Amino acid sequence: MFSYIIRRILYAVPILFGVMAITFLLFFVMYSPQRMALQKLGPKAKQREIDNWIHDHGYDKPKFINTQSGHRFYDSLFVHHITSLAKFDFGRSIRTDEPIGAMIKRGVVPSLLITLPAFIIGFATALTMALYLVLVRDSKLDTLGTIACVITMSISIIVYVIFGQWVFANLLKYFPAFGFNREETAGLFSVARFVALPVLIMAFAGIGSEIRMYRAIFLEEAQNDYIRTAQAKGVPMMRVLFKHVFKNGVISLITLVVSSLPLLIMGNLIIEDFFGIPGLGSLAITAIHTGDLSVVMAEVYISAVLFLAGLLLTDICYAIADPRIRLS
Amino acid sequence: MGILYLILQDLAVFAGLAGIVWALVRFSKSDRWQRALRRFYRDKIGLLAFAVIAVYFLVAICNFVKFPVRDASGNFMSVIEFCFRNVPAERNYSEPMARTTYTVNRAQPLKGRHLLGTDQLGKDVLKKTLQGCGTAMLIGTFTSAIYIPIGIVLGISAGYYKKRIDDAVQYVYSVLASIPGIMLLIAMLMVLGKGIPQISFALGITGWVGLCRLLRGETFKLRERPYCDAARALGQSDWNIIIRHILPNVMHLVFITFVLGFSGIVLSEALLSYLSVGVPIGTPSWGVMIDSARMELSRDPSVWWNIGAATAALFFLVLSLNLLADSLRRAFDPKSN
DSSP: HHHHHHHHHOOOOHHHHHHHHHIIIIIIISSSSSHHHHHHHOOTTOOOHHHHHHHHTTTTTTSOOOOOOSSSSSSSSSHHHHHHTTTTTTOOTTTTTHHHHHHHHHHHHHHHHOOOOOHHHHHHHHHHHHHHHHEEEEEEEEHHHHHHHHHHTOOOOHHHHHIIIIIIIIISOOOOSSOOOOOTTTTTTHHHHHHHHHHHHHHHHHHHHHHHHHHHHHHHHSSHHHHHHHTTTTOOOOOOOHIIIIHHHHHHHHHHHHTTTTGGGGOOOOHHHHTTTTHHHHHHHHHHHTTTTHHHHHHHHHHHHHHHHHHHHHHHHHHHHHHHHHOO | OOOHHHHHHHHHHHHHHHHHHHHHHHTTTTTTHHHHHHHHHHOOHHHHHHHHHHHHHHHHHHHSSSSEEEEEEEEEEHHHHHHHTTOOOSOOOBBBTTTSSOOOOOOOBBBOTTTBBOOTOOBHHHEEEEEEHHHHHHHHHHHHHHHHHHHHHHHHHHHHHHHHHHHHHHHHHHHHHHHOOHHHHHHHHHHHHHSHHHHHHHHHHHTTTTHHHHHHHHHHHHHSSHHHHHHHHHHHOOHHIIIIIHHHHHHHHHHHHHHHHHHHHHHHHHHHHHTTTEEEEESSOOOHHHTTTTTHSSSSSSOOOOHHHHHHHHHHHHHHHOOOOOOOHHHHOOGOO
């Protein structure tokens, strides 16, 4: 098991290197430090100021290989970029000069306050609904349920957010429309009051595709021969459903869900921005609006690392569930 | 000179359409497609969805085919602009079919009637929605034209040649897939700048991974089939085997992916335009309409028709595409459901 995990981690290293290369290509080759400096200093900046800014940030090194005499050949922008990303050292924001690491650390908790409850509520609801649809499969209700899923899938998340806020916060006034309580002493209720509506909207927005996916998994399980055998020998339907279909289906389901867990840290762009939750999602939105490429790059890199961590978790879950995999 | 360019542009639109129709007719001659077509004709939901999508395409074509009539600023009008040439611009918001502007006190009479009302600048919302349809379909078509060839070439060559080529293709798509889609799109568009070609490029470069994976797996299976072995034994070149035996047998998967992918592209376009990294200012787009309407809902009295029109247009297109993809999947593979 241990050697299997080590092997999987080593597989992730070249992919992480590829991600670093892509971010380098995007932010240093396609978008030059010159333009970054111009953005920060304004279009009227003098050439000397720009040069100083570039030099202060260490962006005046050669791009890939340093051929200047007196320098080591690996003293280049690319190597510097990779080593700093590997150390999770993102430097300072080109807009606010705040360390990006601190900005990101501050956003993790508010983001998780939204995404984690939304994930749990959405997962539990989708699971129940999917099992129910499998129970009533090939009936009118099943068809109706599937069509309802397609309809909820076809609505853009922006629409859920805007109409959800309008109906529940502005018209019915059940929830505050905007804001977040970030004091350390804030009670559970005062936090939950602001978080409830975004959580519900986020859980509901993703539910259609989840139900469809889980239903397909359970349906495939329900078509196995042993299910027919169980039914033939007179096991009641509910028992078949929970004992055979659910237990066997839940393995492939959990491995499917586990991979998305680490990415919950990144929050949700639209919901956080719209409800004023100071998480990583609204950090990204602010960065988009102010043109802060350094923050966007840090978020791209972190989300890739989290995605790879999710894959690793999935592999470990598979290996626990099925010994054949870790031995091969 | 202008008129020649205009005719050429119109011809290009029609040539593109003719190409798509030709490809569909060409592939529909195979047995699999014929059987699927027969099953599809019995599928009422699928046919309805297809009709709705056809209407959207028609509107989009009307937005790009130019009429040889010049507007006030001397440019040629599109068919949509030509149809709306008699609809006057108003001063302010107005409700659908209203006679006066939408202000609480001192409402002013309107110059004309507007089926879906007008926006803050007094522009007709129906016209804006139809033009947004053109933008959405254009981006969908461009993006598909980028990602489908990449997906086909890389997917089939990885599945067919295996070994090094497979390793290389797998590496590239693992790297791309490891960056969550929306973050990569935002990063690319911030670097590339706003614009329809830029969005299509970004969506196309990130979008081929799913198709490539699907075709790679399918080619793995197909290349071991007896007819491929027979072709190899007869001395057929790899190129011939791929073109004659493998490509026609995965084309239906490509078609289903195209339909399903189109809905994803349309939704992404709206999302990116909403996040203001999408289409440039002034381009009609549903995402921009929804973005500009966020504040209109919460003002009192609230303006609902602007966001409502864009939402409904987006919803019916995406719903039809999803339903069509489902019924195509059922038609091609009846066992799956």
